[in-house]
Amino acid sequence: MNLLSHTLSAPLPAAGAEEARLSTMGSRAWLVEAPGAFDLPAQRRIWSLAQMLNQYEDVEALIPGVTNLLVLLRATPENPGEIAQRLRELWLTAQAVDPQGKLIEIPVCYGGEHATDLEAVCQHTGFSPREVIRRHYQGRYTVFALGSAPGFGYLHGLDPQLATPRKKVPSLNMLKGTVTIGGPQAGVSVLTGPNGWNAIGYAEIEVFDPWAEIPALMAPGDTIRFVPERIEL
Numbered sequence: 001m002n003l004l005s006h007t008l009s010a011p012l013p014a015a016g017a018e019e020a021r022l023s024t025m026g027s028r029a030w031l032v033e034a035p036g037a038f039d040l041p042a043q044r045r046i047w048s049l050a051q052m053l054n055q056y057e058d059v060e061a062l063i064p065g066v067t068n069l070l071v072l073l074r075a076t077p078e079n080p081g082e083i084a085q086r087l088r089e090l091w092l093t094a095q096a097v098d099p100q101g102k103l104i105e106i107p108v109c110y111g112g113e114h115a116t117d118l119e120a121v122c123q124h125t126g127f128s129p130r131e132v133i134r135r136h137y138q139g140r141y142t143v144f145a146l147g148s149a150p151g152f153g154y155l156h157g158l159d160p161q162l163a164t165p166r167k168k169v170p171s172l173n174m175l176k177g178t179v180t181i182g183g184p185q186a187g188v189s190v191l192t193g194p195n196g197w198n199a200i201g202y203a204e205i206e207v208f209d210p211w212a213e214i215p216a217l218m219a220p221g222d223t224i225r226f227v228p229e230r231i232e233l
Contacts (some may be wrong), residue, residue: 002058003073003086020091022084027076032087034067038184040156042067043144044096047220051097052090064220066144066154066185099221101143106188106224108137108179110201112232116171117164117198121181124164129233135159136179136200141186141224151208151216155186155224170196177203179226186224201226 021033032049034042046069050062053071063070077083110133111118121132141157148154163184171194174180178189180197189195190207203226207217218224 001056003053003056003083019088022087024080025070027080028073030071030084030087032069032071032091038067038156040142041096043142043156044098045091045094047099048094048097049091052094064145065147066156101219101221101223103223103225104218105227106179106203106205107227107229108201108203109230109232110137110179110228112202112230114175114178114202115200115232116174117167117180118200120167121162121164121198121200125162127161130231132162132200133228133231135162136181136186137226137228139186139226141226143218143220143222143224144185145220146216146218149190149208150210151218152187152190153207153218153222153224156184157224158184158186160184164198166196167198170194171199174199175202176207177205179203186226 018035020035023031025031034046036042046064046067050064050069053059053062058074059071060074061072111129118129122129125132139157139159141155143153144156145154146152162181164181166182173192174189174195176189176192178199179201180187180189180199182197187197188203188207209215
């Protein structure tokens with residue numbers, strides 16, 4: 001079954017549906033971006049669209065991102081405008097899905113020598129170190145997508161008042177396992193090296209193991225809970 005040859009049924013558009021933003025990425029790929037806010041309902045519709053597109057034989061790969069989806073076709077289409085229109089139609093009828101991911105608890109040492117940006121987060125938010133830490137570990141996070149580095153999870157659910165812009169000058173040697181804040185998202189660094197996110201703690205955890213049967217600890221739809229193992233202030 002191909003994307004253009006399949007006749008769509010006519011389900012009602014999803015409640016409050018707005019058109020997605022589309023942009024071409026070469027001759028046979030489209031980036032579908034959810035309109036509106038960076039939030040969980042938008043991501044759930046991206047997951048739904050990926051499920052719908054997965055049935056088509058002419059779709060080579062689907063790469064979900066943070067409230068976006070890259071759609072790669074097997075060949076350059078004769079009528080790219082028709083493909084774009086079909087993607088818009090599918091988006092309007094996509095119903096939010098809620099993947100039943102696993103719960104991952106990550107013990108964290110907050111503060112201490114690896115929390116090199118905790119003071120900067122405090123200055124930006126106006127909160128004390130202890131309040132930043134409390135608000136961070138009381139959050140319940142959803143893995144929106146993997147990317148940037150193998151197994152790195154973009155985590156939604158950060159208290160909006162903790163949102164802190166990424167650093168203009170990145171740290172050159174941030175340790176893997178560092179617990180971070182990057183804008184409105186949280187994360188755990190996968191590799192030791194340059195990193196522009198704000199370090200507030202450290203977790204003794206392997207986020208990605210290339211030799212494991214399932215290399216990445218996290219998957220889209222998983223729930224992450226940070227557990228304060230130790231607080232060093």
